[in-house]
Amino acid sequence: MHYPGGKGASGVYQRLINQIPPHRVFIETHLGGGAIMRHKKPAEINIGIDLDKDVLDAWPKTGQVQLIHADAINYLATYPFIGDEFVYADPPYLPYTRRSDRAPYKIDYSEEQHIDLLKILTTIPCDVMISGYHSPLYEQYLAEWRVLQFSVRTRSGATAEEFVWMNYQDPVELHDYSYLGETFRERERIRRRIDRWRARLESLPPLERNALLSALPR
Numbered sequence: 001m002h003y004p005g006g007k008g009a010s011g012v013y014q015r016l017i018n019q020i021p022p023h024r025v026f027i028e029t030h031l032g033g034g035a036i037m038r039h040k041k042p043a044e045i046n047i048g049i050d051l052d053k054d055v056l057d058a059w060p061k062t063g064q065v066q067l068i069h070a071d072a073i074n075y076l077a078t079y080p081f082i083g084d085e086f087v088y089a090d091p092p093y094l095p096y097t098r099r100s101d102r103a104p105y106k107i108d109y110s111e112e113q114h115i116d117l118l119k120i121l122t123t124i125p126c127d128v129m130i131s132g133y134h135s136p137l138y139e140q141y142l143a144e145w146r147v148l149q150f151s152v153r154t155r156s157g158a159t160a161e162e163f164v165w166m167n168y169q170d171p172v173e174l175h176d177y178s179y180l181g182e183t184f185r186e187r188e189r190i191r192r193r194i195d196r197w198r199a200r201l202e203s204l205p206p207l208e209r210n211a212l213l214s215a216l217p218r
Contacts, residue, residue: 012152013039014179014187016088016164019148021127021171023086027079029072030091031055037065041176043086049075073113076120085126086175091117097133111137118142122167130165138165146170 013035020036026043028036031050042064049068050056056067068075072089079085092109109117118141121128132138134149148164174180181187201209 012162015148015150015182016129016131017176017179018174018181019129019164019166019171020086020088020175021168022173022175023084023127025085027076027085027087029076029087029089031059031067032090034059034065036088036090039179041178043175073116073120076124079124081125083125087121087124087126087128088131089117089121089128090131093133094135094137097135114138115141128167132163132165134161134163138163 016036017040020040023043025045025047026037026040027047027049028034029049031037031048032055034048037046037048046065047068048056048059048065049070049072051069051071053069056069059065059067072091076087091114094111094114095108114137118138121130122141130138130142142165145165145167146169148166150162151159152162179187181190201212204212
């Protein structure tokens with residue numbers, strides 16, 4: 001499923017998933033292609049929000065995701081947050097940050113809508129991640145947030161700088177370790193190391209294996 005500004009490219013969704021701490025409820029606003037929702041380990045509750053009905057109709061009906069046809073601003077404003085949620089917001093890029101004047105989205109966002117979204121996201125009581133291009137507006141509202149910057153390929157083949165803002169510190173525990181590592185080569189190295197250690201543990205006598213596991217910090 002391809003979508004303007006989608007995060008499905010190799011090396012993009014992995015970076016983002018490697019920044020997501022444990023959570024019980026995962027909410028992805030402006031679902032679009034839903035790359036993060038599709039690739040990360042499911043949470044206990046998974047909610048995808050989009051105002052474009054065609055996006056929701058095209059989504060694979062697995063039963064694991066609650067698909068909500070709504071504006072993200074209104075939905076988040078009324079959601080009963082308790083703190084164990086994680087919100088990932090990937091709204092349409094601000095018009096003046098795009099390289100082309102042609103609107104790539106079926107349903108676009110005005111600057112006023114971006115402001116309303118930022119006001120909501122900076123007040124909800126849970127971990128939040130926001131994707132976008134750098135702009136004075138986002139810099140103003142998210143000045144205190146941690147930021148990650150990396151290069152991505154656009155649909156035209158050009159290179160752009162993607163920014164990811166988070167209202168939490170570097171996680172020391174992740175919800176999903178499947179993509180741990182900055183590059184494919186590093187992810188493969190980590191995977192092979194995990195496989196070796198798993199094989200060693202499985203080769204130990206049961207009591208010795210359980211004694212070793214019980215000695216590890218929890």
